Amino acid sequence: MEVPILKQGDILIATVQAALTDTDLLQLRRALVEKAARERARAIIIDLTAMDVMDSFASRIMRETAHMIRLRGAETVIVGIQPDVAFAMVQLGLTMGGVTTALDLEEGLEYLHRKFTTIL
Amino acid sequence: MAQPIPLDSMHTSGPMSSARSHNELTAEVLHELVEHLRQNRTQLREEWARRITEARLLTAMTKEEIFAEATSVYDNYVEALATGTFEALQAYSRNLSERIIPRGVETHEVVGIVLLLRDVLARSLFSKYQADFTKLDRILDAYEPAANRIANTVAVGFVQERERVIRQQQEAIRELSTPVLQVRERLLILPIIGVIDPQRARQLTEQLLRGIRTNRAKVVVIDITGVAAMDASVANHLVQTVEASRLLGATVIVTGLSPEIAQTLVNIGVDLGKMNTVGDLQGGIEQAERLLGYKVVPMAEAN
Numbered sequence: 001m002e003v004p005i006l007k008q009g010d011i012l013i014a015t016v017q018a019a020l021t022d023t024d025l026l027q028l029r030r031a032l033v034e035k036a037a038r039e040r041a042r043a044i045i046i047d048l049t050a051m052d053v054m055d056s057f058a059s060r061i062m063r064e065t066a067h068m069i070r071l072r073g074a075e076t077v078i079v080g081i082q083p084d085v086a087f088a089m090v091q092l093g094l095t096m097g098g099v100t101t102a103l104d105l106e107e108g109l110e111y112l113h114r115k116f117t118t119i120l
Numbered sequence: 121m122a123q124p125i126p127l128d129s130m131h132t133s134g135p136m137s138s139a140r141s142h143n144e145l146t147a148e149v150l151h152e153l154v155e156h157l158r159q160n161r162t163q164l165r166e167e168w169a170r171r172i173t174e175a176r177l178l179t180a181m182t183k184e185e186i187f188a189e190a191t192s193v194y195d196n197y198v199e200a201l202a203t204g205t206f207e208a209l210q211a212y213s214r215n216l217s218e219r220i221i222p223r224g225v226e227t228h229e230v231v232g233i234v235l236l237l238r239d240v241l242a243r244s245l246f247s248k249y250q251a252d253f254t255k256l257d258r259i260l261d262a263y264e265p266a267a268n269r270i271a272n273t274v275a276v277g278f279v280q281e282r283e284r285v286i287r288q289q290q291e292a293i294r295e296l297s298t299p300v301l302q303v304r305e306r307l308l309i310l311p312i313i314g315v316i317d318p319q320r321a322r323q324l325t326e327q328l329l330r331g332i333r334t335n336r337a338k339v340v341v342i343d344i345t346g347v348a349a350m351d352a353s354v355a356n357h358l359v360q361t362v363e364a365s366r367l368l369g370a371t372v373i374v375t376g377l378s379p380e381i382a383q384t385l386v387n388i389g390v391d392l393g394k395m396n397t398v399g400d401l402q403g404g405i406e407q408a409e410r411l412l413g414y415k416v417v418p419m420a421e422a423n
Contacts, residue, residue, distance in 0.1 A: 079369070081367045081368060083326070083329030083330055083332070083333055083364070083368065084329075086329060086364040086365075086367040086368055087325055087329060087360065087361075087364045089367065090360040090361075090363040090364045090367070095363045095366075095367075095394075096367060101366060101367050101368070101369050102369035103332070103333065103336060103369040103370070107336070107369055108369075111369075
């Protein structure tokens with residue numbers, strides 16, 4: 001299942017709609033990393049609200065995606081991780097080190113706006 | 121109106137020629153029995169209420185209340201005998217239990233009064249049919265299983281209601297033991313007091329993570345001044361809670377670590393870069409306010 005990537009000004013928003021297979025995850029990473037530079041995005045928000053399970057592969061792909069996007073000159077915020085999912089991830093040792101996280105899309109946008117205005 | 125009692129669910133004994141004729145016979149006998157109980161309603165009811173008072177049951181209730189309840193129980197009892205359905209009686213006994221449990225009525229009292237009614241009714245049957253022993257035998261064959269089932273239904277209803285109340289209270293205590301409090305917009309405090317076992321730790325985490333989401337918290341202060349010590353697994357759990365909160369976008373500040381807990385955390389090798397700790401609750405709240413962009417100044421200075 002393909003994840004739609006919307007452009008909102010300088011920000012790209014990828015909203016996961018349903019559980020993703022490993023192939024979907026890799027495809028999402030390819031699309032995001034490619035689009036980040038093509039659309040000259042300053043930031044990317046990945047909304048995981050619909051993800052009921054985050055296994056080690058999904059967590060690793062998300063972390064790698066964030067780091068790859070960083071190298072391509074944009075920032076990544078991961079939003080919408082469910083409380084249960086968060087705790088399960090931590091118990092598996094998947095702590096997403098070095099990746100910014102926020103409660104939901106709204107919080108993620110607010111974080112980025114604040115950050116952009118202080119830089120400017 | 122008098123339907124046969126579902127016999128498959130009841131145990132009966134007695135002379136019978138075939139199952140079908142036995143069914144009909146029981147229905148007929150029950151019908152007669154119910155008629156007898158309806159006709160003598162006033163007298164039997166009074167007799168029962170008198171026996172309850174005599175036996176010093178339901179001391180928490182007044183005489184009038186006992187009589188009123190006795191009337192309802194009597195009517196429901198006869199109804200259950202007549203129709204062979206126990207739903208109405210079940211609902212009534214649940215409702216009755218709900219009302220009398222808070223007043224301190226004990227299980228033995230409830231079972232006691234139902235057994236008394238059984239006794240009162242049986243005695244009246246004995247005296248009515250004492251001349252005709254065969255008939256009495258048949259009446260008792262029909263009456264005993266139904267009466268037993270009624271007593272069972274009422275007692276089980278009472279005990280279930282009590283268990284429900286106990287469960288509710290346990291739930292309340294558990295929730296009280298882990299309050300998640302909002303002190304400012306987007307700032308939560310989680311004061312922990314007492315011993316933390318793995319079950320409580322799990323519950324704390326659950327409530328905190330849920331609290332972060334519902335209050336849209338950005339900063340959480342976990343105060344463990346009231347916790348003297350914790351073992352490595354609970355300490356690990358605490359660290360995991362801090363990390364899980366970060367995944368929800370909230371920063372956690374842990375305050376009031378005792379020397380023992382500090383030792384435990386160092387022993388399990390906590391990454392101190394990830395863990396935000398401040399000496400006491402006041403310091404923790406001050407730092408949280410700074411993170412949120414608040415500045416608290418005395419009124420005089422502000423003006």
